[in-house]
Amino acid sequence: MKNFLKKASLLYLPLLTILIYSCSKDDPDGINEEEFISNVVISVTSPDGSLQTIDWDLSETNMETINLKANSNYSVGLSFENRSDPTDIEDVTLEIIDEADEHQVFFEFADVSVDVTSANNDTKVGSRGVLLKSVWNASSTGSGIVRVYLIHQPTNFNATNREGFGGFNDVSIDIPVSITD
Amino acid sequence: MFRFVIQSLILIFSYGNFIYSQSCDLILKGEITDLHDNSLLIGAFVSIQGTNFFSQTDLDGSYKIKGLCPGKYNLVISHPKCISINKKLNIKQSRVYNLELEHHINELDEIIVTDSKISKLRKSIQEVSLNISDINSYGSNTLVEALNYIPGASILKTGNSIGKPIIHGMYGSRVGIITDDFRQYDQQWGPDHAPNIDFDSFDIIQLIKGAAALKYGGDTSAGSIILSSKRKKLKDTLFGKSSINIESNGRGGKFSSRLEKNYSNGFYINGNFTGKRYGDFNTPNHILSNSGFKEANFSIKLGKDLINKGWNLKYSSYNLEPGILKSSHIGNVQDLFYALNSNEPSIINDFTYNIEAPKQLAKHQKLTLRYFKSFENNTKLELGYNFQNNKRKEFDIRRGGRTEIPVVDLLLKTHTLNVSLSGIDIKNWDFELGINGFFQDNFSTPDTGVKRLIPDYIKFETGIYFLGNFQKNNSFLWEWGLRLDHVSYDSKKYYYKSVWNERNYNILFQGFETGQDFANQILTNPKFNYLNLSAQTGVSLNISNELKLKMSYILSQRAPNPSELFSDGLHHAMAAIEYGSLSIEPETSHKVLFSFSKNDKKYNWSLEPYISKTFGYIFIEPTGLKQTIRGAFPVWSYDSTEAFLTGIDINSSISINRRLMFDVGASYTYAQDVINKNPIILIPPLNTFQKLKFTPLKGKWSLEFTHQTSAKQNRFPNSNFIFDYIEDGKLVSETVDISDSPRGFQKLDAIFSILIGNKNNIRSNLRLIIQNITNSDYRDYLNRMRFYSSEIGRNFQIQLNFNY
Numbered sequence: 006m007k008n009f010l011k012k013a014s015l016l017y018l019p020l021l022t023i024l025i026y027s028c029s030k031d032d033p034d035g036i037n038e039e040e041f042i043s044n045v046v047i048s049v050t051s052p053d054g055s056l057q058t059i060d061w062d063l064s065e066t067n068m069e070t071i072n073l074k075a076n077s078n079y080s081v082g083l084s085f086e087n088r089s090d091p092t093d094i095e096d097v098t099l100e101i102i103d104e105a106d107e108h109q110v111f112f113e114f115a116d117v118s119v120d121v122t123s124a125n126n127d128t129k130v131g132s133r134g135v136l137l138k139s140v141w142n143a144s145s146t147g148s149g150i151v152r153v154y155l156i157h158q159p160t161n162f163n164a165t166n167r168e169g170f171g172g173f174n175d176v177s178i179d180i181p182v183s184i185t186d
Numbered sequence: 187m188f189r190f191v192i193q194s195l196i197l198i199f200s201y202g203n204f205i206y207s208q209s210c211d212l213i214l215k216g217e218i219t220d221l222h223d224n225s226l227l228i229g230a231f232v233s234i235q236g237t238n239f240f241s242q243t244d245l246d247g248s249y250k251i252k253g254l255c256p257g258k259y260n261l262v263i264s265h266p267k268c269i270s271i272n273k274k275l276n277i278k279q280s281r282v283y284n285l286e287l288e289h290h291i292n293e294l295d296e297i298i299v300t301d302s303k304i305s306k307l308r309k310s311i312q313e314v315s316l317n318i319s320d321i322n323s324y325g326s327n328t329l330v331e332a333l334n335y336i337p338g339a340s341i342l343k344t345g346n347s348i349g350k351p352i353i354h355g356m357y358g359s360r361v362g363i364i365t366d367d368f369r370q371y372d373q374q375w376g377p378d379h380a381p382n383i384d385f386d387s388f389d390i391i392q393l394i395k396g397a398a399a400l401k402y403g404g405d406t407s408a409g410s411i412i413l414s415s416k417r418k419k420l421k422d423t424l425f426g427k428s429s430i431n432i433e434s435n436g437r438g439g440k441f442s443s444r445l446e447k448n449y450s451n452g453f454y455i456n457g458n459f460t461g462k463r464y465g466d467f468n469t470p471n472h473i474l475s476n477s478g479f480k481e482a483n484f485s486i487k488l489g490k491d492l493i494n495k496g497w498n499l500k501y502s503s504y505n506l507e508p509g510i511l512k513s514s515h516i517g518n519v520q521d522l523f524y525a526l527n528s529n530e531p532s533i534i535n536d537f538t539y540n541i542e543a544p545k546q547l548a549k550h551q552k553l554t555l556r557y558f559k560s561f562e563n564n565t566k567l568e569l570g571y572n573f574q575n576n577k578r579k580e581f582d583i584r585r586g587g588r589t590e591i592p593v594v595d596l597l598l599k600t601h602t603l604n605v606s607l608s609g610i611d612i613k614n615w616d617f618e619l620g621i622n623g624f625f626q627d628n629f630s631t632p633d634t635g636v637k638r639l640i641p642d643y644i645k646f647e648t649g650i651y652f653l654g655n656f657q658k659n660n661s662f663l664w665e666w667g668l669r670l671d672h673v674s675y676d677s678k679k680y681y682y683k684s685v686w687n688e689r690n691y692n693i694l695f696q697g698f699e700t701g702q703d704f705a706n707q708i709l710t711n712p713k714f715n716y717l718n719l720s721a722q723t724g725v726s727l728n729i730s731n732e733l734k735l736k737m738s739y740i741l742s743q744r745a746p747n748p749s750e751l752f753s754d755g756l757h758h759a760m761a762a763i764e765y766g767s768l769s770i771e772p773e774t775s776h777k778v779l780f781s782f783s784k785n786d787k788k789y790n791w792s793l794e795p796y797i798s799k800t801f802g803y804i805f806i807e808p809t810g811l812k813q814t815i816r817g818a819f820p821v822w823s824y825d826s827t828e829a830f831l832t833g834i835d836i837n838s839s840i841s842i843n844r845r846l847m848f849d850v851g852a853s854y855t856y857a858q859d860v861i862n863k864n865p866i867i868l869i870p871p872l873n874t875f876q877k878l879k880f881t882p883l884k885g886k887w888s889l890e891f892t893h894q895t896s897a898k899q900n901r902f903p904n905s906n907f908i909f910d911y912i913e914d915g916k917l918v919s920e921t922v923d924i925s926d927s928p929r930g931f932q933k934l935d936a937i938f939s940i941l942i943g944n945k946n947n948i949r950s951n952l953r954l955i956i957q958n959i960t961n962s963d964y965r966d967y968l969n970r971m972r973f974y975s976s977e978i979g980r981n982f983q984i985q986l987n988f989n990y
Contacts, residue, residue: 030627030642030643030644030676030677030678031642031678032678032700032702032709033630033632033638033641033642033678033680033709034632035632035680035704035705035707035709036632036634036635036636036637036638036680037635037705038635038636038637039586039588039635039636040584040585040586040588040635040636042815043815045815063813063814063815089705089706090705090706091705092705097585097586100585100586101585103586104585104586104587113912114912114915115912115915115916115917116915116916116917117915118915149917150917152912157517157583157585158583160532160533166912166913167520167911167912168524171532171533172517173515173516173517173518173521173583174517174518174520174521174816174817175517175585175816176815176816177517177518177520177815177816177817178815178817
């Protein structure tokens with residue numbers, strides 16, 4: 006029995022080792038999410054030069070409406086930003102311009118009818134405009150929403166609805182639109 | 187007439203024991219030696235079944251039975267420290283018959299597999315053992331695929347190359363995987379993380395249904411899978427095996443080779459290598475783009491095994507690079523909705539061997555050092571140390587040239603120390619006690635530029651266990667075990683302040699806040715301590731020679747895993763935001779298992795019902811929608827409930843005649859969330875398995891057909907959600923049905939095997955395998971990629987095996 010106890014005492018060795026080996030984890034570095042898009046900024050310039058800027062972020066408190074007049078050409082500029090670190094604001098639009106060949110912006114309207122064409126100063130891949138800069142023209146009055154998509158690696162660049170593009174959404178946000186005479 | 191038939195039948199069946207009334211003066215004698223070191227075995231018992239003839243070996247290890255009549259006999263050779271063996275013998279004249287017995291040295295390593303499936307007598311819990319070579323013969327190329335042939339086990343798949351074992355409806359942290367006497371520690375919490383194990387480097391795979399492997403842990407309430415090697419023979423030998431597999435589906439193959447050198451002084455060294463390479467697989471109708479994989483593994487083991495002491499050192503390296511189906515990379519629920527409504531994947535490219543993002547990269551290195559010593563009184567001391575280094579990277583399609591940078595980059599280091607004392611025999615009792623120490627460090631590199639999926643943490647675990655069994659004779663065994671584990675987490679995690687406050691953690695877990703901030707994130711230091719108790723008790727009864735009854739009760743407690751505690755973010759393939767919960771408590775599970783089995787020469791069957799109740803069962807459920815820049819996402823949160831699971835596994839094997847064998851099995855699981863009155867998600871539907879094997883009497887070939895069916899799972903919780911999209915200038919709402927299960931399916935495979943050479947000690951064997959003969963197009967409820975594609979179609983395999 007004595008011998009047995011002696012053997013059993015061996016079992017406590019690892020327990021001791023573990024107790025001695027007590028340490029704590031170092032503070033990890035914080036990660037600024039690189040690919041994150043926190044804000045979508047839409048600037049709508051009317052034919053008379055007045056500018057409406059809509060800054061969309063996740064707080065959803067500033068759901069501003071895009072106000073358009075029917076049958077007028079509006080210049081619409083789109084930019085994507087990462088402001089998750091206020092001290093280091095990143096313009097993600099530049100990345101999209103760099104990779105224009107695998108990105109496409111698409112505007113899909115509900116309850117309003119707006120014609121969208123690529124602007125002269127738009128980023129182009131061949132004859133295809135990415136629609137970062139576009140011209141909007143509403144044909145009738147009404148109110149509805151526009152769903153703004155940034156599509157990554159679409160399988161088809163010339164679709165008329167979202168399903169037709171394939172690929173996957175990097176951005177999909179809804180903004181109210183109001184069209185008056 | 188009827189009576190005559192019965193009598194004739196009795197006469198025919200008792201043929202083996204029939205004793206001729208000729209000159210009954212024959213003598214059977216011989217020596218019994220230990221299989222490993224040729225030492226003589228004293229006190230071994232040799233008896234002839236159905237007679238009173240017996241003999242016990244003397245100091246020279248020899249036995250002698252006199253007065254035998256000529257005839258066929260069934261010899262039973264047993265020894266207190268050995269597994270009993272049966273030998274058939276046709277005695278026409280007096281003869282010398284020497285025998286070798288396998289000494290009990292190591293609990294796990296000693297199993298001699300005589301058939302493809304054996305159930306051990308000595309345990310009160312159901313166990314199924316398979317030979318790895320049998321698994322290979324089914325044409326299975328992953329460990330878990332092989333489990334498909336065991337009722338009660340199934341696979342949770344992510345595509346076709348990533349699989350996790352499911353036992354009795356549970357998976358992940360509830361299933362333990364043990365290799366070389368140590369638990370496997372990779373990132374097993376993830377449903378899309380395959381166990382990082384090269385099963386070709388082992389000989390035997392055992393499945394234990396229930397947390398009965400208390401030696402290795404008490405938290406695996408579903409069960410354990412144990413991989414082990416055969417014991418070495420103490421002879422000067424050099425042997426090995428190699429196999430080459432070529433497959434049509436995936437246009438790839440596998441090569442594996444093993445070489446082993448043993449010396450008579452007990453020293454041995456062996457090495458294993460396995461390489462696999464597959465391109466895109468295909469369903470009956472199209473190519474699964476980016477579904478190929480690469481795998482390369484090797485291991486080396488050396489050691490010295492003697493009867494009373496031994497040591498070994500093993501190093502193994504596992505490297506897997508699987509592609510993830512391209513079309514499963516989706517941006518939001520809208521993409522998921524389109525995928526669900528389409529019959530084929532959205533991206534179908536030409537066949538390629540290239541593996542691009544999305545993909546995974548898993549590297550697992552393992553170092554094991556073991557030592558054992560037996561004392562005169564048969565007690566055995568075992569010491570073991572194990573280090574596992576697991577690197578896991580996941581790549582996604584990213585913007586800004588970041589596709590080459592992984593989105594998940596984890597390094598998990600685990601040290602384990604085991605000490606055990608077994609074979610403590612007091613009268614009819616046998617005891618074992620031991621202690622496990624465990625230290626784990628998880629590091630998640632910040633270089634990913636993506637929020638950490640799993641935070642940095644340190645985990646300590648100490649477990650002590652005490653096992654005992656009482657065996658008075660060969661027909662009754664009572665065993666029990668107790669285990670106590672202490673688990674502690676010390677983690678450092680950044681939470682978005684918005685999430686931290688939204689979940690009320692700023693009030694509930696204020697103590698975890700460190701006061702350090704990073705942009706809009708808060709650094710926290712969650713610390714948890716858990717004390718878990720697990721226990722098991724069971725009896726094994728031999729009602730008759732053929733009929734066996736086993737019953738056991740298992741209590742297990744499991745501390746939440748890092749994913750259940752800390753998950754915090756978007757899960758791409760599921761288009762879901764997943765949240766862990768810091769409030770989750772350990773789960774406690776009670777399980778009762780029964781096993782009735784009958785084994786005779788012609789007809790074997792087993793019935794294994796079970797019932798279990800888990801309090802605080804940790805599960806994930808949909809809890810709403812959350813708006814993100816990519817649109818609205820369903821939110822899934824971990825919570826706990828009360829789970830009730832019951833089911834039955836049925837297995838039967840019939841020798842129709844000497845040429846035809848028929849195996850049939852089925853299993854069913856019923857799982858219910860008792861509190862929410864919902865079925866539990868991802869439970870295997872009713873499935874069956876049958877096999878017909880034809881082997882000609884003296885032929886060198888065999889042909890077998892296997893047929894698997896899986897019913898539609900009609901019990902699933904409703905996780906559907908509503909989403910709206912724009913169609914023809916109108917906003918329309920639609921239900922995204924991610925809950926419904928696919929229809930049932932069946933699958934037919936054929937295997938033709940032929941011995942093509944047996945010269946110069948090289949045995950070579952050729953196998954032709956056709957999987958999914960009918961090229962049936964089906965989806966599997968247990969495949970998480972079922973939303974995106976069907977299962978793979980017909981596959982032709984040529985397999986060449988050499989044993990030397």
